[in-house]
Every structure is written in C-alpha cells, then in structure tokens.
Amino acid sequence: MTQETQQYLESHTYEEIHVGDSTTLTRTLRPEDIQLFAIMSGDGNPAIADAEFAHSGMFREVIAHGMWSASLISTTLGTQFPGPGTILVDQALHFSRPVSIGDTVTITLTVKQKFEHNKHIIFNCSCTNQEDLEVVHGTTEVMAPPEKYRTRKVELPPGPLSDRYARLQVLLARARGLPPIDMAVVHPCDRESLKGALAAADAGLIDPILIGPEAKIRAVAAENGFDLGLHRIVNVRHSHEAAAMAVTLIRNGDAEALMKGSLHTDELMAEVVARASGLRTARRISHVFLMDVPTYPRPILITDAAINIAPTLMDKVDIIQNAIDFAHVIGIPEPKVAILSAVETVNPAIQSTLDAAALCKMADRGQIKGGVLDGPLAFDNAVSIVAAKTKGIHSAVAGRAEVLVVPDIESGNMIAKQLEYLANALTAGIVLGAKVPIVLTSRADTTETRLASCVVAVLIAHANRQKQPVTE
The missing domain is CATH 3.10.129.10 (Hotdog Thioesterase)
Incomplete structure (x- = not known):
C-alpha cells in the first residue's frame, strides 16, 4: 500500500x-x-x-x-x-x-x-x-x-483524554484512610462555597464548621437542595465577624484549617495576619498552586500567585521554603525549584534575575533547605528539556522543574490561570506560613478545585500533627 x-x-x-x-x-x-x-x-x-x-x-x-x-x-x-x-x-x-x-x-x-x-x-x-x-x-x-x-482519511487526535475527574480521584486517594480534619469554613453564604465545603465533607476529608449568618447559610442550602445534616453552624452577624470567629477557633484548637467562603480575600487575610490576634508564624505567609497539567510529566507548584504582590528578596526566601516544605508533604523529597524571570542570564536591569542568583547562592549556603534551586530561568527553560538544551543550559532543574517561583503576583496568576483554562490543569490552592493551612478559593473556582484544595489542607494538617509548631 x-x-x-x-x-x-x-x-x-x-x-x-x-x-x-x-x-x-x-x-x-x-x-x-x-x-x-x-x-x-x-x-x-x-x-x-x-x-x-x-x-x-x-x-x-x-x-x-x-x-x-x-x-x-x-x-x-x-x-x-x-x-x-x-x-x-x-x-x-x-x-x-x-x-x-x-x-x-x-x-x-x-x-x-x-x-x-x-x-x-x-x-x-x-x-x-x-x-x-x-x-x-x-x-x-x-x-x-x-x-x-x-x-x-481524517486523523483523530491521540489519546489519552485529559480527564480532570480521573486526576482528581488520584489526588483524593492520597487522603484515603486519614481521618477528617475540623475545618472552619468562613462565610459560606453562596452556592459554590457551601457546595464545596459539603462535597469535601461527603468525601470524608473535613468536618466543616460553617461560620456565618445562620439564616443565610440555611437559605442557600434550601434554595439549592443541600443537606446540612448535623454539620456545625456558628451564627455570627456578618462576614467580618465570621473571619474573626474562624481565627479564634483556630487559636483555641477547635479547628485545624481554614476555608474561605463568599467573603473578600482581604477581609479574611486581615484577621489571619493581625499581629496580636492572628495566625502568624516566623515565616512570611504565601500561596502555592498545586497543578496537575496533562502535558507535563509531574505535578508542579507555582508560588506566589495570590498573596505577595511584589515580594522582596527576603520575602522570596520564605516563599520558596514554604513551597519546599509543602513539596515534602506531598511526597517530593528534594523538589527542583526554578526561579523564573524573562531570561536565563543575570541582567542588572532585571531585578528578578539578580534575586534568582542571590537565592541560588543562599541555598548553597544553607539559608534555604530541602530543595535544588536554579535560576534565573525563563519559563520554557524551566519546563522543557529541549528548550534548555537548545540554549545550552546544563542544570538539574532546567526542563524538570517541580516548583516555579514567579517574580510577582501578576506573572504567577497569569501562568496558573493559563494552565487551568487552556491546558485543562487540575488545580489546588493553599496558603502556607500561617499556623494552619488555608484554602483560599476564588469565586470562580469549581467544586472540583475546592475538593482538590481540601485534600492538600488535610495532608498538611496531618503532617503538622507530626512536628513541633513553628515558633512565633
């Protein structure tokens, strides 16, 4: 033929x-x-x-x-x-x-x-x-x-399917056998935030403590046919009071994690970072996206795309250490950390390249522990071995990155959202560096994303039980 x-x-x-x-x-x-x-x-x-x-x-x-x-x-x-x-x-x-x-x-x-x-x-x-x-x-x-x-002859696209549901089941399996954790759900007063909390409870991940105006929570449940069952509801007057109550429950040891509901992020985080009554530790608080991208052979962490707007060099030290510690929790013993910039060479005109060089040397001196760092690296060099080889980059990290450290919140948010919406990545988000993990969801997040984020919170909460708390 x-x-x-x-x-x-x-x-x-x-x-x-x-x-x-x-x-x-x-x-x-x-x-x-x-x-x-x-x-x-x-x-x-x-x-x-x-x-x-x-x-x-x-x-x-x-x-x-x-x-x-x-x-x-x-x-x-x-x-x-x-x-x-x-x-x-x-x-x-x-x-x-x-x-x-x-x-x-x-x-x-x-x-x-x-x-x-x-x-x-x-x-x-x-x-x-x-x-x-x-x-x-x-x-x-x-x-x-x-x-x-x-x-x-019509050439059909090759398999396998990029099935987020199947990948979610794999992630859920990581928490199988672990007892559910008490999670303070702050102001779950819209359909998606209440649905996400109840779905996580049904999956055996959490015992939710629903904090908000009780009449409003029950109205949302009735309108959408949700069964609140025997889940605890803490009645407060408004969202600001809900955030304060959630932090109080954490400080009293009544919950091991927080989950944002239908209030603004700033409103919740203001209570979390309050110096006298919040949940600060010695570490700077930062956010990590855990992403399962069907076109990439390993899970990838992106930080910080949600909390720190324009982090300084010393901010990035904590951001990286938080991500490395999280990588250990999810089974990556020595994560490969790529510090991103627009180019792969140090350029005095681009501050992120200077920060990257300094951070790598700090890791050499033991100021950042538990991972392998390299940078500056452009995005393509970080995730593509072909791109790295083409540019003559010889590195244990280039093309194999497991943690992507972004220069600022804008670049990080764009990368994460592009992977989620254009590459069909399964996404989980978690705030680290506080006394407990915080599920910081977006109003646009699906129940799937909220479930995935709760799995991450459960893994971290159980890991925290095995170690001494970070000194304030």
Whole structure:
C-alpha cells in the first residue's frame, strides 16, 4: 500500500463485493479506551469504570464495555470494507467472553450473502483475542455504497483524554484512610462555597464548621437542595465577624484549617495576619498552586500567585521554603525549584534575575533547605528539556522543574490561570506560613478545585500533627 492510499478511504460498491470476501481489523484495549467509551456512552457501570469494584466482581479485573468490541465491527465496515457510504441496517451479536485491558482483538468480517433487490449484504462477524479465543460473533447486515467514494482519511487526535475527574480521584486517594480534619469554613453564604465545603465533607476529608449568618447559610442550602445534616453552624452577624470567629477557633484548637467562603480575600487575610490576634508564624505567609497539567510529566507548584504582590528578596526566601516544605508533604523529597524571570542570564536591569542568583547562592549556603534551586530561568527553560538544551543550559532543574517561583503576583496568576483554562490543569490552592493551612478559593473556582484544595489542607494538617509548631 502506498503512502497516498494510506491517506485515503475508498469504498467498494455492491457489484465489486463477492460472497467469501473478507477483511480484518486489529485493536488492543487500553485503559483510556474504557474511559473514552464510558464518557461517550454515559455508561459508568462500576464493574467496568471502577477498578476497585471490578476486582471484587465476577471477572476479578477491569473489562471493556461489550459494545466496545461491537463498535470495532462498525469501524471496519465504515472505513475498510465496504468502506465510506456503508449504512448499517441490522446486527445480531453474541458476546462469548470479556475483553480485558491489554487484550488484542481481531475483527474478521466475511461476506455471507448478497441481496440484489435492495443491495444489502450480510457479513459473518468474528472477534477473537490474542489467544485466538472468540469474544464476539454474529452477523451484520449493511446497505453497500451505491457508488464509488474516495475521501481523505481524517486523523483523530491521540489519546489519552485529559480527564480532570480521573486526576482528581488520584489526588483524593492520597487522603484515603486519614481521618477528617475540623475545618472552619468562613462565610459560606453562596452556592459554590457551601457546595464545596459539603462535597469535601461527603468525601470524608473535613468536618466543616460553617461560620456565618445562620439564616443565610440555611437559605442557600434550601434554595439549592443541600443537606446540612448535623454539620456545625456558628451564627455570627456578618462576614467580618465570621473571619474573626474562624481565627479564634483556630487559636483555641477547635479547628485545624481554614476555608474561605463568599467573603473578600482581604477581609479574611486581615484577621489571619493581625499581629496580636492572628495566625502568624516566623515565616512570611504565601500561596502555592498545586497543578496537575496533562502535558507535563509531574505535578508542579507555582508560588506566589495570590498573596505577595511584589515580594522582596527576603520575602522570596520564605516563599520558596514554604513551597519546599509543602513539596515534602506531598511526597517530593528534594523538589527542583526554578526561579523564573524573562531570561536565563543575570541582567542588572532585571531585578528578578539578580534575586534568582542571590537565592541560588543562599541555598548553597544553607539559608534555604530541602530543595535544588536554579535560576534565573525563563519559563520554557524551566519546563522543557529541549528548550534548555537548545540554549545550552546544563542544570538539574532546567526542563524538570517541580516548583516555579514567579517574580510577582501578576506573572504567577497569569501562568496558573493559563494552565487551568487552556491546558485543562487540575488545580489546588493553599496558603502556607500561617499556623494552619488555608484554602483560599476564588469565586470562580469549581467544586472540583475546592475538593482538590481540601485534600492538600488535610495532608498538611496531618503532617503538622507530626512536628513541633513553628515558633512565633
């Protein structure tokens, strides 16, 4: 077959097809095939879509939807023989045995009978696995193409799907087995903030303490059909009082984490950073985005994109140390830290390059511990080995970064939002450097993001139980 014919699909007309003609198609079942078929069909049968359930069932393994094999018959008819223009009329199939992940299925279609009066053709269908065992057999009746068609082959995008839900389940699994933590949810007086807190409770991550005007919280729940169950509600008059009460609960040891609801970030953080009554530690408070980007082979942390507007050199020391300590909590023993700028060389006219050089030397001298630092690095050099090699950068960090330290809040916020909205990244956000982790959500954040952020808070809270509190 020439390269040109591989790029085209060509049909066979009724007259060109004879009894006994046959064609074959071979496919291997991948995990993403099951995922794609479940999403397309809406068939979330746990015997197929839930690995834990599947292993406890009849077949003791994850199997394909039966119609996945049957769909390959349709693929063969429509793309190979008879080809474009074929219309499926009738089908009778028997499913002999399951198809498991890694099985290779061969579809064989053989012309059994032709009908001159309506140009219909009946095919015998046989689907066998790599052991030559039959998985599906039966017959298919089609109307052959009335004329010759030749069309360019459409190249479908490669899998796997960028499935945020599946990646969320992986993140949720990290907290499985850990007891829920008491979380003060500050002013959950709109649909999304209350829904996020209740979803985290349903997932077994938190025992929420809902702090706000009780009548308003209950009205939101009633309007949206949310069940408040036995969740605790602390009745206060307004959002400012809710923030103050949440901080008081933390200081009294009644909660291990905070979650922002439908109040402004400044209103909550003003109570958190209050010198006399807040939750300060010796560290500067900073924010970290944990992002699972489908096009990047490892989780990536971005800091600081939400709290520190224009951090100084010494601010960045704490920002980096907070991120390194967080990386340790999520299982990265020696995170690779890229200090970002617009260029990869030190330039006296660009302050972020001077800061990067100083920070790397401070790490060499033990002023920043637990990670490997390099900078300045442009974004492409930090995440692309090809870009780094092209520019002659030899570094343990370049192209492999696990922490991205941004020059200021504007650049960090833009990077994080671009990855979330254009690269379909699963995002979790957490505020570090206070006495407890703080889930600082945006009004636009989905329940998925709030759940992911609660997982992070749970991991940090349990890690905090194992160590001495930071001295104020």
